[in-house]
Amino acid sequence: xxxxxxxxxxxxxxxxxxxxxxxxxxxxxxxxxxxxxxxxxxxxxxxxxxxxxxxxxxxxxxxxxxxxxxxxxxxxxxxxxxxxxxxxxxxxxxxxxxxxxxxxxxxxxxxxxxxxxxxxxxxxxxxxxxxxxxxxxxxxxxxxxxxxxxxxxxxxxxxxxxxxxxxxxxxxxxxxxxxxxxxxxxxxxxxxxxxxxxxxxxxxxxxxxxxxxxxxxxxxxxxxxxxxxxxxxxxxxxxxxxxxxxxxxxxxxxxxxxxxxxxxxxxxxxxxxxxxxxxxxxxxxxxxxxxxxxxxxxxxxxxxxxxxxxxxxxxxxxxxxxxxxxxxxxxxxxxxxxxxxxxxxxxxxxxxxxxxxxxxxxxxxxxxxxxxxxxxxxxxxxxxxxxxxxxxxxxxxxxxxxxxxxxxxxxxxxxxxxxxxxxxxxxxxxxxxxxxxxxxxxxxxxxxxxxxxxxxxxxxxxxxxxxxxxxxxxxxxxxxxxxxxxxxxxxxxxxxxxxxxxxxxxxxxxxxxxxxxxxxxxxxxxxxxxxxxxx
Numbered sequence: 199x200x201x202x203x204x205x206x207x208x209x210x211x212x213x214x215x216x217x218x219x220x221x222x223x224x225x226x227x228x229x230x231x232x233x234x235x236x237x238x239x240x241x242x243x244x245x246x247x248x249x250x251x252x253x254x255x256x257x258x259x260x261x262x263x264x265x266x267x268x269x270x271x272x273x274x275x276x277x278x279x280x281x282x283x284x285x286x287x288x289x290x291x292x293x294x295x296x297x298x299x300x301x302x303x304x305x306x307x308x309x310x311x312x313x314x315x316x317x318x319x320x321x322x323x324x325x326x327x328x329x330x331x332x333x334x335x336x337x338x339x340x341x342x343x344x345x346x347x348x349x350x351x352x353x354x355x356x357x358x359x360x361x362x363x364x365x366x367x368x369x370x371x372x373x374x375x376x377x378x379x380x381x382x383x384x385x386x387x388x389x390x391x392x393x394x395x396x397x398x399x400x401x402x403x404x405x406x407x408x409x410x411x412x413x414x415x416x417x418x419x420x421x422x423x424x425x426x427x428x429x430x431x432x433x434x435x436x437x438x439x440x441x442x443x444x445x446x447x448x449x450x451x452x453x454x455x456x457x458x459x460x461x462x463x464x465x466x467x468x469x470x471x472x473x474x475x476x477x478x479x480x481x482x483x484x485x486x487x488x489x490x491x492x493x494x495x496x497x498x499x500x501x502x503x504x505x506x507x508x509x510x511x512x513x514x515x516x517x518x519x520x521x522x523x524x525x526x527x528x529x530x531x532x533x534x535x536x537x538x539x540x541x542x543x544x545x546x547x548x549x550x551x552x553x554x555x556x557x558x559x560x561x562x563x564x565x566x567x568x569x570x571x572x573x574x575x576x577x578x579x580x581x582x583x584x585x586x587x588x589x590x591x592x593x594x595x596x597x598x599x600x601x602x603x604x605x606x607x608x609x610x611x612x613x614x615x616x617x618x619x620x621x622x623x624x625x626x627x628x629x630x631x632x633x634x635x636x637x638x639x640x641x642x643x644x645x646x647x648x649x650x651x652x653x654x655x656x657x658x659x660x661x662x663x664x665x666x667x668x669x670x671x672x673x674x675x676x677x678x679x680x681x682x683x684x685x686x687x688x689x690x691x692x693x694x695x696x697x698x699x700x701x702x703x704x705x706x707x708x709x710x711x712x713x714x715x716x717x718x719x720x721x722x723x724x725x726x727x728x729x730x731x732x733x
Contacts (some may be wrong), residue, residue: 199250227383229265237261237566291347308373309344313337313351317658322652323628324639328357328664343368343417343437348376350440355416356661357645358483363460367416367484367661377407402445402561405733410564411448411485416440418480420460439463446473448562451482456674457664458483469675485557491648492551492659493623493640495538497551498528498604512552530654532634533627538652544625545607548640548650551613551659613644625689644668 219232238257242250261530318333328336340352347370355367405412417437454468458480466472466479500513515528531537531547538547550556553565611617623645625637642648647663 233625234258273498289440304704306341309349310341310351311340311344314340314354317354317651317656317660320628320653320656320658321660322638324649324651325384326649326660327662328662339366339419340368340439343370347417347439347582348373349415350374353608354660355488355665357457358480358661358665359663360458360460363420364482365418365420365458368419368650369414369699370417371414372408402563403567404442405563408440411489411557412442414488416481416484417426421631426635436478440477440484443481444473444478445562447478447482448485448557451479451486453676455666457666469678480665486667487645487648487661487665489554489557491642492554493548493607493650493659494551494657495528495531495652496547496549497658501552530656533555533632533636533638534634537634539627543608545610545621545623547606548623548625549606576617600707613668620670 215231219235220230221230225331234589238254238261241257241261242254249254279580312332314337315330316328318328320387321328321333322330324721336354341353343349345354349370350373351369351371353369355369358367417439419437446708450472453470454466454472454480454519456466458476462475462477462480464476466474466476498515500515533539535541538544540547557564558566561567605625614620615624620643623640623642624639628639629636637651637653638650643665645661645663646660646666646668649659651658651660688698691698
């Protein structure tokens with residue numbers, strides 16, 4: 199009965215129908231049927247087609263298209279934005295050119311920034327995983343870095359892959375009067391193996407800012423791996439400065455093999471325990487790779503001494519240095535059999551970069567400290583690195599000779615056995631058809647992902663890998679220390695007795711013993727099922 203009353207339309211008036219047609223829809227635009235019909239009729243009257251009845255549906259669809267919104271579509275109640283759209287907005291904002299006085303405008307003065315867009319051509323020819331479109335975003339990020347921090351040089355160091363997020367690494371030097379991260383005070387003693395006199399236990403002080411392993415300051419930014427490969431998801435506007443490296447971090451990183459996660463504050467879960475977070479571990483990885491796999495062509499740098507201070511000076515042989523009284527400019531070495539890629543003797547053409555001296559295996563530094571530190575050292579380590587006037591090195595401590603810089607690859611040890619092992623580097627021409635004019639790529643096998651690219655007078659070092667060192671042998675984690683013997687205990691004496699109590703020895707670890715086969719004890723049979731003869 200109620201259904202019949204609801205379906206009865208005989209009592210409807212014109213006002214009721216008009217009110218129904220003017221009721222707004224549930225979408226945000228609030229359109230009504232009355233307004234839609236009014237727009238259709240207006241459009242028909244304006245255009246006056248010859249067959250208005252036949253084109254009525256087309257006009258209705260065209261009117262709807264003018265008010266269409268993808269977010270308010272009836273078939274899509276919840277609009278989900280693709281991650282690439284957010285990435286596109288970020289990249290558009292980064293690539294926007296801002297004039298002087300505008301918010302976010304880059305004002306860079308007295309800063310040398312690597313032209314990564316030009317070097318990306320060499321990097322792509324070498325087969326390294328950095329594309330030109332990604333190099334453009336990295337170039338914008340390097341400019342932002344130079345604008346936000348008082349740095350004098352900015353260089354793209356490389357990319358380290360992580361399990362959750364990758365790291366884009368930039369290498370910088372601060373301007374005069376500004377300093378980077380000060381190394382922390384050493385808090386743990388290290389057992390140092392000397393060439394003579396046996397091991398000694400010392401607190402190794404870190405190297406001062408702008409010296410040794412802390413010559414350069416490194417910044418990182420995240421490259422998300424959750425977005426598709428076409429978008430990349432690189433946020434190059436947020437650079438984070440890594441802490442200065444410490445000797446204990448270098449020594450501990452050599453004993454573990456672990457990929458980074460992409461979170462700087464994440465703990466490093468490994469054995470032996472690492473003294474720091476992933477930021478310290480990442481900085482130790484960068485220091486090991488930079489000081490072990492950064493190369494140059496022999497004769498490209500001039501190494502001398504400062505006349506006033508006596509300190510070592512390293513200068514690039516270019517026209518500017520020659521005008522100041524230095525050596526003549528570097529003569530370009532061609533590729534091919536008579537240049538950088540001969541069949542034999544090519545290792546003598548390549549040298550380790552003099553700005554990245556090798557690291558001592560015993561202490562995790564590039565120089566042997568003249569005076570050992572203690573817990574009272576200042577963060578800068580000024581009182582623990584230099585020997586003051588009238589002081590001498592402690593007796594019994596043998597100071598090894600410093601490792602020479604600018605050594606060629608012919609003197610580098612092989613991977614594995616010294617005689618039959620594998621060479622640690624390989625060299626090839628990128629475009630053999632160009633012969634002597636071809637760019638050359640030098641690839642490290644000890645640190646997979648480290649490359650040195652040479653084209654004429656240009657030399658580009660870049661790393662793109664997992665941050666793990668290659669070894670012929672599988673990594674064997676170090677065993678935990680041996681448990682010390684328990685102290686003995688004197689038992690209390692008996693009541694009323696003046697004699698001391700008995701001495702109970704401490705617990706001692708038992709030797710391994712071969713236990714009898716329990717199977718024989720159950721049914722008195724051996725493995726073949728035969729009964730054993732009774733003796």
